Amino acid sequence: MDAEEFRHRLDAAAMATEAALDALLSPQALEGEIARPARLLEAMRYSSLGGGKRLRPFLVIESARLFGVEGASALRTACALEMIHCYSLVHDDLPAMDDDDLRRGRPTTHKAFDEATAILAGDGLLTYAFDVVADPATHGDASLRAALVLALARAAGLGGMVGGQALDLAAETAAVPLGVDETLQMQAMKTGALLRFAVDAGAILGCATPEQAAALTRYGKALGAAFQVADDILDAEGDTAALGKRAGKDAERGKATLVGLLGLDGAKARCDALVKEATTALADTGLGDRTSVLAQAARFVANRRH
Amino acid sequence: MDAEEFRHRLDAAAMATEAALDALLSPQALEGEIARPARLLEAMRYSSLGGGKRLRPFLVIESARLFGVEGASALRTACALEMIHCYSLVHDDLPAMDDDDLRRGRPTTHKAFDEATAILAGDGLLTYAFDVVADPATHGDASLRAALVLALARAAGLGGMVGGQALDLAAETAAVPLGVDETLQMQAMKTGALLRFAVDAGAILGCATPEQAAALTRYGKALGAAFQVADDILDAEGDTAALGKRAGKDAERGKATLVGLLGLDGAKARCDALVKEATTALADTGLGDRTSVLAQAARFVANRRH
Numbered sequence: 158m159d160a161e162e163f164r165h166r167l168d169a170a171a172m173a174t175e176a177a178l179d180a181l182l183s184p185q186a187l188e189g190e191i192a193r194p195a196r197l198l199e200a201m202r203y204s205s206l207g208g209g210k211r212l213r214p215f216l217v218i219e220s221a222r223l224f225g226v227e228g229a230s231a232l233r234t235a236c237a238l239e240m241i242h243c244y245s246l247v248h249d250d251l252p253a254m255d256d257d258d259l260r261r262g263r264p265t266t267h268k269a270f271d272e273a274t275a276i277l278a279g280d281g282l283l284t285y286a287f288d289v290v291a292d293p294a295t296h297g298d299a300s301l302r303a304a305l306v307l308a309l310a311r312a313a314g315l316g317g318m319v320g321g322q323a324l325d326l327a328a329e330t331a332a333v334p335l336g337v338d339e340t341l342q343m344q345a346m347k348t349g350a351l352l353r354f355a356v357d358a359g360a361i362l363g364c365a366t367p368e369q370a371a372a373l374t375r376y377g378k379a380l381g382a383a384f385q386v387a388d389d390i391l392d393a394e395g396d397t398a399a400l401g402k403r404a405g406k407d408a409e410r411g412k413a414t415l416v417g418l419l420g421l422d423g424a425k426a427r428c429d430a431l432v433k434e435a436t437t438a439l440a441d442t443g444l445g446d447r448t449s450v451l452a453q454a455a456r457f458v459a460n461r462r463h
Numbered sequence: 464m465d466a467e468e469f470r471h472r473l474d475a476a477a478m479a480t481e482a483a484l485d486a487l488l489s490p491q492a493l494e495g496e497i498a499r500p501a502r503l504l505e506a507m508r509y510s511s512l513g514g515g516k517r518l519r520p521f522l523v524i525e526s527a528r529l530f531g532v533e534g535a536s537a538l539r540t541a542c543a544l545e546m547i548h549c550y551s552l553v554h555d556d557l558p559a560m561d562d563d564d565l566r567r568g569r570p571t572t573h574k575a576f577d578e579a580t581a582i583l584a585g586d587g588l589l590t591y592a593f594d595v596v597a598d599p600a601t602h603g604d605a606s607l608r609a610a611l612v613l614a615l616a617r618a619a620g621l622g623g624m625v626g627g628q629a630l631d632l633a634a635e636t637a638a639v640p641l642g643v644d645e646t647l648q649m650q651a652m653k654t655g656a657l658l659r660f661a662v663d664a665g666a667i668l669g670c671a672t673p674e675q676a677a678a679l680t681r682y683g684k685a686l687g688a689a690f691q692v693a694d695d696i697l698d699a700e701g702d703t704a705a706l707g708k709r710a711g712k713d714a715e716r717g718k719a720t721l722v723g724l725l726g727l728d729g730a731k732a733r734c735d736a737l738v739k740e741a742t743t744a745l746a747d748t749g750l751g752d753r754t755s756v757l758a759q760a761a762r763f764v765a766n767r768r769h
Contacts, residue, residue, distance in 0.1 A: 197629035198621060248586060253578030272559035273632050276582065280554060280589065281625045287593045288616035291609050300605035303597050306612050310594035315504060319587045323500035326579055 163453040170215035170235070177236050178205055181289060200270045200278035201285075205243040208261040212458070213238045213355045216380075219450050220359020220373060223442070233295040234305060234358050237286040241313050242351055244282035247275050249322060283313070296362070304361050312354035321347025328413050335413035341382070343413065348388070349381030356380075356451075368441070375438035376451065383431035383459045386424050389414040391461075393421060428459045469759040476521035476541070483542050484511055487595060506576045506584035507591075511549040514567040518764070519544045519661045522686075525756050526665020526679060529748070539601040540611060540664050543592040547619050548657055550588035553581050555628060589619070602668070610667050618660035627653025634719050641719035647688070649719065654694070655687030662686075662757075674747070681744035682757065689737035689765045692730050695720040697767075699727060734765045 158166075180186060182202050184195075214235030221231035250257040250265040251272065258268050267275035289295065290305045311317060324343040328335045335343065356377040360370040393416040416424045435455035439448040464472075486492060488508050490501075520541030527537035556563040556571040557578065564574050573581035595601065596611045617623060630649040634641045641649065662683040666676040699722040722730045741761035745754040 194621065194626045194629035194633065196633060197626060201621070248582055251579075251582065253582060273557075274629070276554055276557065276559060277625055277629050277632075280585070281621045283586065283589055284616050284620035284625060287612055288620055291612035291616060293609075299609040302609045303599075303605040303612070306593055306597035306609070310590050310597060314590040314594055315500070315507070315587045319583055319590060320500045320503060323503035323580070323583050326583075327500065327502060 158449040158453045160453065160457075163450060163457060166219065166450055167210065167212075167215050167454075167457070170218045171209075171211035173218070173232055174211045174214040174235055174239060175206065177232050178239065181233075181236055181285075182206070196270070196274060197277055197281060200266055200274045201281050203269055204247045204266045204275075204278050205240055205282060208263070209239075209243075210461075211235075211239060212384075212454075213242055213351060216352065216355035216377075216451075216454065217358050219454070220356040221362045223359060223444050223447050223451075224363025224365060226359070226362045229294060230296045230362050231359070233289050233292070234362065235355075237289040237305075237309065238351065238355060238358065240282040240286040240289070241309065241318075244279040244286075245313075245318055245322070245351075247279040247282070251275060254322075254326065301361060305358060308354055308357055308361065312350040312357075317346050317350030318348075321345070321350065325412065337415075337418050340413040340415060340418060344385040344415075345378070345381065348385045349378060352381035352384060353377035365442075369443065372438050372441035375441070376435050376455075379431045379435035379438060380455050380458055383428055383435065383455060386415045386428045386431065387459050387461060389416045390421065390424050390428065392416070432456055432459045464755040464759045466759065466763075469756060469763060472525065472756055473516065473518075473521050473760075473763070476524045477515075477517035479524070479538055480517045480520040480541055480545060481512065483538050484545065487539075487542055487591075488512070502576070503580060503583055503587060506572055506580045507587050509575055510553045510572045510581075510584050511546055511588060514569070515545075515549075516767075517541075517545060518690075518760075519548055519657060522658065522661035522683075522757075522760065523664045525760070526662040527668045529665060529750050529753050529757075530669025530671060532665075532668045535600060536602045536668050537665070539595050539598070540668065541661075543595040543611075543615065544657065544661060544664065546588040546592040546595070547615065547624075550585040550592075551619075551624055551628070551657075553585040553588070557581060560628075560632065607667060611664060614660055614663050614667065618656040618663075623652050623656030624654075627651070627656065631718065643721075643724050646719040646721060646724060650691040650721075651684070651687065654691045655684060658687035658690060659683035671748075675749065678744050678747035681747070682741050682761075685737045685741035685744060686761050686764055689734055689741065689761060692721045692734045692737065693765050693767060695722045696727065696730050696734065698722070738762055738765045 182198065182205065184198065217235040217238055218231045221227070246260060247266045249255050250260055251267055257265050259265065263269070266278055270278070286309065287306055290309060291302055293302075295305070296302050313319065321343050325347055328343065353374060356373045357370070360373045365373065392414060415427065419427060432455045436452045439452055442448060488504065488511065490504065523541040523544055524537045527533070552566060553572045555561050556566055557573055563571050565571065569575070572584055576584070592615065593612055596615060597608055601611070602608050619625065627649050631653055634649065659680060662679045663676070666679045671679065698720060721733065725733060738761045742758045745758055748754060
């Protein structure tokens with residue numbers, strides 16, 4: 158698959174995700190006998206609509222498609238994952254955390270609304286993600302829904318994203334900076350776990366064989382690691398306008414970055430090796446050419462400019 | 464069932480919940496190939512262990528017991544619900560929200576640790592709750608697990624607890640104070656939804672008939688409303704030492720309370736009526752004497768002194 162066709166598939170997934178999120182977060186979807194806290198819903202919409210490449214939803218959709226699964230099952234799972242990604246950005250941007258004013262070129266949620274609303278909007282998105290996945294509308298087979306909930310909770314929790322963010326914050330004030338292994342561990346949790354879930358979700362929805370599921374997990378791990386090292390490279394090289402957030406802020410803040418630990422050339426070499434690892438893992442699924450879109454995704458993640 | 468026997472059952476449920484939460488949040492339970500952010504886990508334990516009446520877990524356990532369901536299914540569901548209750552306290556206490564320094568007579572989590580850790584500990588507990596419910600260890604039947612996840616997410620989300628907290632915060636700064644109906648609505652979401660989930664969970668785990676489930680929901684709604692009006696009465700009458708949090712703070716802050724809207728006598732009359740409503744609903748389950756523990760629970764909730 159060439160870069161243009163890949164871009165088309167990525168854009169199509171982003172548009173489908175945007176529309177589905179818009180519908181899931183519409184006042185109508187939430188109507189009932191209950192009062193609707195309009196401002197909170199508005200903040201949840203602000204935090205999750207109208208931005209981002211929607212890489213995680215794309216990976217869910219394309220991983221499920223490998224097994225011939227399309228439609229609501231994949232799209233709703235993709236939306237749930239994106240809600241969790243978006244909630245994490247809202248909470249990470251809070252003054253007590255990374256204290257960022259700008260996200261995707263717009264004021265962060267606590268700047269556009271207020272801190273209390275931002276905390277609750279994050280809580281609401283996180284909670285709604287599990288509502289969406291557990292809903293029979295996502296899949297007729299409850300055992301798949303329960304498996305998705307379990308995998309998503311583990312990816313997002315103490316052993317995954319939330320734990321990684323805690324390790325990252327702890328490293329900022331630690332007497333001894335993180336080494337390479339610790340940095341990789343932290344990044345695998347903070348960023349990698351959700352990306353890995355994206356392809357694991359495809360395997361769950363597609364009833365993959367254990368071998369296929371394991372190969373996709375290896376792909377997801379390599380992709381997640383490539384994503385993060387590319388992020389560190391971007392932070393070192395990028396400019397604020399292209400990033401939609403302040404460049405150089407991680408290094409400036411003394412955060413552990415792979416560019417700092419491996420040097421720019423070392424980080425780039427690692428990124429290339431991870432793309433190869435991801436591509437090899439895809440071959441191990443035995444799904445042949447169908448995986449070419451995911452191979453292109455690994456290259457895209459490694460070479461993205463924002 | 465007399466008050467003494469009830470107290471014994473309540474204490475037994477609290478002890479079982481404490482032990483189960485301790486095990487679920489032990490470093491061993493979370494061991495794996497991942498790094499463990501020790502401070503975050505410590506904050507999650509601080510936020511959820513060693514305190515509280517464990518009323519919600521008790522209601523899950525006793526509601527399930529109505530149908531002969533005991534053991535891990537009820538206890539794990541009870542723990543998940545308590546984790547969500549505890550996370551909500553941690554986030555509600557934050558400086559940007561209610562800004563409380565004291566909770567159950569101890570420093571609040573952001574005081575004992577720091578704000579970032581408190582935000583993440585709340586996120587971690589919320590996420591882990593869904594992990595615990597979706598895990599096959601909770602029940603062999605995945606459709607029950609998925610139903611529990613869905614009901615819990617709805618009770619905790621925008622249409623439930625999180626939405627109620629948003630309405631409560633909005634009311635503090637609104638030009639026009641909330642009326643009686645709006646206050647009842649807000650309280651039914653903020654406090655009532657999780658209490659109602661507790662008994663709905665028992666019905667789900669016990670495979671209750673639709674009539675039994677509906678009767679238990681009516682009980683749960685009345686109990687939740689009684690809990691909140693009793694809370695408002697306590698806030699107006701109580702003293703700080705007995706409450707373990709500052710008395711009079713809701714009224715002082717101009718929060719909508721039923722004592723403010725109905726007067727102390729009006730609030731007490733409403734509380735009595737709700738206990739009757741709860742007891743009538745229990746009779747409608749057709750489960751006879753077995754429900755006496757829940758009838759006593761309604762009286763306990765209405766008359767508690769802290």
